[in-house]
Structure formats: C-alpha cells, structure tokens
Amino acid sequence: MRIDHLTELYERFKAKLEGVSGECYRVGTASEAGELICNVMLEKGIKNVALLKAPIFDKGNITYQIQSAGIKVYTDHFREVTPTADAGITKVNYAIAESGTLVQADADANVNQRLCSTLVPIHIALVSTSALITTLKETMAKLHQLPQIPGFVGFITGPSRTSDIERVLTIGVHGPKQLVVVFVDEQVEDVI
Amino acid sequence: MADKQFKKKISEALDNDVLRGALGRFGDAYTISRAKAYEGYDFKSISDNIAEVKSYAASHLEEMIDQFEQSATARGAKVFRASTGEDAKQYILDLAQRRDVKKIVKSKSMVSEEILLNKTLISAGISVQETDLGEWIVQLAGQHPSHMVLPAIHLTKEEVAHIFSGHLHKLNQPVIAELVKTAREELRKSFLEADMGISGANMAIAETGTLIMLTNEGNGRLTSTLPPVHVFLVGIEKLVPKFEDATHILQALPKSATGQQITSYVSMVTGPTPAYYSDGTVKDKEFHIILMDNGRRKMYHDEKFKKTFQCIRCASCLNVCPAFQLVGGHVYGHIYTGGIGTILTNFLNSEKDAQNPQNLCLQCGKCSEVCPGKLDIPQMILEIRNRMGEKEGLPFTQKFALDVVSNRRLFHSLLRVASIAQKPFTKGQPVIRHLPMFLSGLTEKKSLPAVAKVPFRDVFKTIKQDVKNPKGKIALYAGCLIDFVYPKIGEGVIVALNEKGYEVVFPEGQSCCGAPATYMGDRNNARKCAIMNIEALEAEKVDYVVSACPTCTHALKVSFKELLQDDPGLAARAEELSGKSKDFSKLLSDLGGLTPGGDGVPLKVTYHDSCHLKRSMGVYAEPRKILTDTSGVQLIEMKESDRCCGFAGSYSIKFPELSGPILERKLNNIEETGADAVVVDCPGCLMQISGGLDKRNPGIRVIHTAELLLEKRKKLKNKTK
Numbered sequence: 001m002r003i004d005h006l007t008e009l010y011e012r013f014k015a016k017l018e019g020v021s022g023e024c025y026r027v028g029t030a031s032e033a034g035e036l037i038c039n040v041m042l043e044k045g046i047k048n049v050a051l052l053k054a055p056i057f058d059k060g061n062i063t064y065q066i067q068s069a070g071i072k073v074y075t076d077h078f079r080e081v082t083p084t085a086d087a088g089i090t091k092v093n094y095a096i097a098e099s100g101t102l103v104q105a106d107a108d109a110n111v112n113q114r115l116c117s118t119l120v121p122i123h124i125a126l127v128s129t130s131a132l133i134t135t136l137k138e139t140m141a142k143l144h145q146l147p148q149i150p151g152f153v154g155f156i157t158g159p160s161r162t163s164d165i166e167r168v169l170t171i172g173v174h175g176p177k178q179l180v181v182v183f184v185d186e187q188v189e190d191v192i
Numbered sequence: 193m194a195d196k197q198f199k200k201k202i203s204e205a206l207d208n209d210v211l212r213g214a215l216g217r218f219g220d221a222y223t224i225s226r227a228k229a230y231e232g233y234d235f236k237s238i239s240d241n242i243a244e245v246k247s248y249a250a251s252h253l254e255e256m257i258d259q260f261e262q263s264a265t266a267r268g269a270k271v272f273r274a275s276t277g278e279d280a281k282q283y284i285l286d287l288a289q290r291r292d293v294k295k296i297v298k299s300k301s302m303v304s305e306e307i308l309l310n311k312t313l314i315s316a317g318i319s320v321q322e323t324d325l326g327e328w329i330v331q332l333a334g335q336h337p338s339h340m341v342l343p344a345i346h347l348t349k350e351e352v353a354h355i356f357s358g359h360l361h362k363l364n365q366p367v368i369a370e371l372v373k374t375a376r377e378e379l380r381k382s383f384l385e386a387d388m389g390i391s392g393a394n395m396a397i398a399e400t401g402t403l404i405m406l407t408n409e410g411n412g413r414l415t416s417t418l419p420p421v422h423v424f425l426v427g428i429e430k431l432v433p434k435f436e437d438a439t440h441i442l443q444a445l446p447k448s449a450t451g452q453q454i455t456s457y458v459s460m461v462t463g464p465t466p467a468y469y470s471d472g473t474v475k476d477k478e479f480h481i482i483l484m485d486n487g488r489r490k491m492y493h494d495e496k497f498k499k500t501f502q503c504i505r506c507a508s509c510l511n512v513c514p515a516f517q518l519v520g521g522h523v524y525g526h527i528y529t530g531g532i533g534t535i536l537t538n539f540l541n542s543e544k545d546a547q548n549p550q551n552l553c554l555q556c557g558k559c560s561e562v563c564p565g566k567l568d569i570p571q572m573i574l575e576i577r578n579r580m581g582e583k584e585g586l587p588f589t590q591k592f593a594l595d596v597v598s599n600r601r602l603f604h605s606l607l608r609v610a611s612i613a614q615k616p617f618t619k620g621q622p623v624i625r626h627l628p629m630f631l632s633g634l635t636e637k638k639s640l641p642a643v644a645k646v647p648f649r650d651v652f653k654t655i656k657q658d659v660k661n662p663k664g665k666i667a668l669y670a671g672c673l674i675d676f677v678y679p680k681i682g683e684g685v686i687v688a689l690n691e692k693g694y695e696v697v698f699p700e701g702q703s704c705c706g707a708p709a710t711y712m713g714d715r716n717n718a719r720k721c722a723i724m725n726i727e728a729l730e731a732e733k734v735d736y737v738v739s740a741c742p743t744c745t746h747a748l749k750v751s752f753k754e755l756l757q758d759d760p761g762l763a764a765r766a767e768e769l770s771g772k773s774k775d776f777s778k779l780l781s782d783l784g785g786l787t788p789g790g791d792g793v794p795l796k797v798t799y800h801d802s803c804h805l806k807r808s809m810g811v812y813a814e815p816r817k818i819l820t821d822t823s824g825v826q827l828i829e830m831k832e833s834d835r836c837c838g839f840a841g842s843y844s845i846k847f848p849e850l851s852g853p854i855l856e857r858k859l860n861n862i863e864e865t866g867a868d869a870v871v872v873d874c875p876g877c878l879m880q881i882s883g884g885l886d887k888r889n890p891g892i893r894v895i896h897t898a899e900l901l902l903e904k905r906k907k908l909k910n911k912t913k
Contacts, residue, residue, distance in 0.1 A: 109465040151465040155458035160410040164326035175410025
C-alpha cells in the first residue's frame, strides 16, 4: 500500500518535473544510484563534478564509482571549484509531488549545498523516495514542525529559466541549465 | 483631465509597433497559461484565503511589525524600520560605507526602484548591478521597468542586442539564447565579486521572521548565498501572519503572475546563514532587514484603500487590462504601472503623479475578476478620481455639461433641441458619421447615433398595455440613451413584461442616473441625480424597477446607496430602490422567462457581455437563455465576449485613440463568428459597437435583447391576440 502510494507520488512528481524540462529517475539502492549517475554524467560529457558529502554517497560507494568512471570528484573547496565545475551532486531533503519540486532544508543552512546546486551548469540531486510529500501545503506544515525553520529553505522546480526577452522561454540563466533528479528507494539514515 | 504631454506619451506608445506587438502577444498567451496553471485548483478559495490572512495582517499591522522584528532579531537579523525612502537609502549607504563595500548585486526589488536606491549608491561611488535579466537590461538602457513582473517587456531582442553591444564593448547578435548566455557570463562575475547583496521579498512572515522570494532565474538564490553582507529591502505590505499562511500566496503568485505552477526557485531566508568571506573562512553573514513605510501606512489607514494591503504584486491586473495592453507601463509615468500602479503612485509618489494615469481606467472591472487578493481596483481608482474632482474641480466644459445633466428640465429641453439641430450632420441617416473640426476625433473610427425624433417619454404615452388583472406594477427607468436615442428598447421591455402579466409605468420626473458624473469624479452632481431619481421613481409604490441599461441599473442598485449613506431618510429610500431594481434580462428571467417561441426565421447572433451586467451583477446566463429560447435564433459565442467594447461612458470621448483599438478588437471577434447580428444588453455598448460596425461592416446589426424579442415575437403576439 505504502509502496503503491509512493509510486503514485513519484509518477506525479516525474510528470511535473518533465513538464518544466527536468530529468527524473528512480532506483532501488544507493549503489544503483551511483551507477545511474555515472551513466548520466558520461552521456553528458561531464569531466569533473562537485559532490557534497552525505551518508547515501558512502552507502552506495558513489564517490568511488564516479572516480572509476574517469570523472574527477571535488569534495571540498567549493567556493573555488563550483564556478567552473561541470556539474554538482547533492542530496536534498524532500520532494513535492504536486509541483515536481525539490526542497533543500538542511538544519545548518550549509552554504555548500547551495553552491553545488546553483553555480554549476548541471545539478544532480538525490532524494529518498520516502521523502516525497503530496502537496505544497503539507510541505509548509512539515517545515513548520521542524525544531526551527532552517536558515535557508530552497525550493527548486526544474532548471533556471527566463522569459524576460520578448517573452521567449529560455532555459539556464543564473542557475543550472539542467536538473537531474534521482529517487532512491533504499533508506539511508541522514545525520543532521 | 489628461494633459497634453500625457496624450503625447499615449500616442507615442500607440505608434510603437514593437511594444504593442509584445504586449498583445503576451496578453493573449497569458490568459491561456493562467487558466491552465489554475486547472484543478479552486481560485476562489485560494483568493479567499489570501484576502483573509492579508486583511488580518493589515488590521494588526503594528503588531505584525513588532512580531516580525522580534522573531527575526531572535534569529540574528538586524531589523530597521524606515519611515521614508530617504531613511532606507541612508541606512544602506551608511552600512555599505562602514563595511567598505565596493560592489553590490541586487536581485529584484521594486521597492528599491520606488526609492531610486541605485542612484544614491552609484553617486557614492559604489557599483550596483541589477541581476534579474529584465531589470539588468532596463538598467543598462537607463530606463525604468515597464511591468512589475516583466520589466523589459517593451524591448525587442534587437534592441537588447544593441544595448548589450553598446555597454559590453562586444557585438551581440539578436539571438535570445545568446543574449541570455551573455547575461549569465557577465553577471556571474558580479555575483562572485560582490561584497553586498540587496534583495526584495515577496513575503515577510511575522511569526518566524522569514523572508520569502520567488525567482525563475536563480538570482535570488545567488544573492542570498554569495555576498557576506545581505540586505533585504521590504515594504511593510509584504507581512503575512503565520508561516503556513505563505502557502496561499505561493499557490497563487506564480499562477497569476506568469501562468506557472510554481517558479523555478522559492527561497526562504530566516536570519543570517553561513557565507564565504574573502579570506576563505565560512561564517554567518551580516544580515539586515529594512521594513519600509514610505507612504504605505497612510494608504492602509484609509478605509477606502486598506485593501491594497491584500495585493501580492502578481500584476495580473495589468495583464488583462485593455488599456495597459495598448500603451504599456511607461505611459503611467512612475515605477508602479497599470491600475494598481496608479493607486500606489497616488500614495507612494504623489496625488499629482496619479492624476493623468487614473484617467486610463475604463472601469471595466476585468482586473478585479482575476485579482488573487480580491482588490476592487476600479472602485479605488474612482475614489481617487472623486477626491481629485472635489479638490481641484473639473475643467469648465465638463463641469458645465454635468451641471446641465443634473438639471432635468434644462437637459431634456436641450436634447429635444438637438434632435432638430443635428439634421445637417445626419444627412437623413440615423447616425452621425462626421462631426465638424474639433469634434472630429469622436467620429474618426465610429459614427455617433442621432438623437431620436420622439423621445421614449413621449412614445410611452402612445403604447397600449392591455394587461388583464395585472400581477403587479413595474416602474420603467429608461436612462438617457433609451429615452432619447433608442426608444425602441423601451417598447421591447414593456411588451415583454406585459406578456408576463405586469403593468409598466413610466415616472415622468426621472432623469440621468448620474453615471457620467460618478465616473468623471463629480460626486456633487451624481448626488443630485440620485435624489432626483429616488424621488421620481417612488420605488415604494411598485413591485420592481426595471432598467435596460446595466450602467443605470448599477447606479440604481449600488451608487445611489453609496452617495446618500450620510442622509438616513434618503438612504432608506435608496435601499428600497436598490432592492427592487433589476436589469431587464435578469428581471425577465426571475419572473420565469417568456414561453419559448418566435418567428422561426433563422438569425445567427453573437452576444456581447456588458462590463456592468456581467461583472457588477453577475448576469450572463440569463440573456443567453432568452436568446436560445427564441425560435430561429442561433447563438454563436464570440471570443472574449466579456471584454470591454471600449465605450466606458466618457472614456470614448476622452481617449478616442484608445477606445478605437479596443473597439476594433471587439469588432474582429464579432466578425469572426459570422453572425448576422450582435445582441447586447447595454445601450452604451450598442452605441459603441454599432458606431464601429456602421463604418466597417454595416451588414452586421447590433440590437438590444429587448428589441430583439420585440422583433422576433411580433408575429407570435399577433397570433395569440
């Protein structure tokens, strides 16, 4: 029942995200996520990536997998590397099915989370399938129930876009031009 | 009244094909994408929620401000309350100088435009970079935004390329993707080098001290991530009581602003967050919030304008405004444009600055229909117009005309004289096609109707009403246009109501409903008209008062009450009249409608909704039912049937250059249906549309519902006799 419900939420999220030019995948384990990410990055010709550590990356041995695929992984000095890195990989907290939206709500408002997901031309986001929330309204309630509202809460829905010139939709202004979202079913404890 | 310079700005905007093309395309696309974004959502309940939380904040403003300051301070923010723009600018300048700031990046802030912040900072030798693409283009071009959400909508890609080439010392091709790439590269440098960021906010949550901003480009995220000093400049109207109250605005703002489900980014900032300092260390940034008044409290303390607090700055009112769509934002003269902009300008800049733009409002009410904050913008603009009229007085010619209209005997005898004196211009036609010299602007795109030879008040006496055992008595309020120009409509009303078993009376003392005075800002004369008609109509003695002009009906139902609320005796009589007054098609349908029938002769018609009938009274299904119940009539809906025809009373006289193109769009929609006739319920629309069709396509008739019934049911009536 729970699985069916999550699948339904996932499908809704995927449809919404694809509607705003994002890419959406779902895998069973952290290790499979690593495999998928490698393939996606090789396909896009990514040569180096800024990766913000989280338990899921250790669990799936993801950093090693990426390095083995011949891609350079930066895990620190983000202020220097993110302006020129080919891509950024981060784990985000929640996903809203209603609108295909990712939610960054780290309790410590980690600035690197934002650097790795905003300055890079391609953002790859990992999120637990169980972190899917049905509506925006429920998401706001959930954030409000946290011990305190995190210093920075970021909603991300698709890549950066503008219609400021002649109302023509153009993807990729200040933020990423591509957004890849990978849902992972396997539960990994987040250390907050 | 609009002055010459303002008129010149309008004609320049109208001559700008680029602007008109862009605004037109956007307006059309907007309506569709907005509707799509709201699919599956209940707009009414979302807007009810917004109105509820925002009106709560408005009526507890000081409490909200205190609470916000407390919660934001508890999270480490420094909160400053600026009563004027000068205070806000000084605070930012001092801060920048104290921190030795050389470079500032800004993400979108209309408030900073309002107080011309950039000018202050730049003259102090600080580099200020707008980072919203549209704002940046406008900044490079040395202009102001022409739209709250789409600042550079008035520029083409060619113009943008030219602006970029000039400022960046490298040739830019007019290819949009390339121009956006240039912006990304150029502004990226600014983001990385900036030592201060300045942002606006869409919401400020009192409960948690959180600031929320919605952006699509990502500039909001970068401004609140990179520089080690961050200043939020926020108008006090952005306050929302509780964290979860933000949900309603998050639901509505992107849908209403750009027809998006949600913007690419929503950033919520509560207190200082860690940032990189120039020495490479990461620590909490310096974080300031300025809550600015600058004329706002005065607006929210004014009972008639309190609701402006409910505005969420989505600009949907601009996007659907027929006048804005023609002239764009710059004509409005100041930072805030369109209808809501006129009101904001009146309070945040000066009443004088609002004097010209307030004239642009057609009072069609389309903006109120789409407003997620439930603001009655036309009503507020009318209030501004009235206050100006009271303070400054109207120009002599207008004042003279309105004085005449509120004097029944004089007005009516002049109209009778006119029916004879107009002969040289009508050339035997029922319309005046050309007026001499100085009045020719009025007949350039449309013909004016001739005054009827015999006014309805005289025709009435000749109409035989044989209603046996009448069910009741109905007073007919004709209004000037039916009385003196279209008496046939009055006949139609009587015949239909007789068929329902009611006797119709025509109280002789009735005169103009006062709408011209109301909409021109002359409350005194409007009041005189109200009293005259209340006394003449004696609503106490009849079951209903019927009018076949929705503008008059609106006066009978709503305006009289408002005008006389300070006089208990008259107010009670106005209330009685209001309760009994109904527009023709509404009354007929409330009485059960006519037995379906008609002459059966095929007639393809299309129906135009009058602004007052549809939006003020919610009547649109009733007239359609009347039409489809008439045998032979085939109803073909036109596109945008409820879009204003451009008549709007004196508007068509004040702004023939705007009324003309608005009418043309209506005529295009009519012609597209292939109908033989356009049916209307308003004699004003009838005059406007028939004037246009007479010049362009005399084959299509324009006819009032009551008149159509009269024609199509004539035989039926004869048969049953």
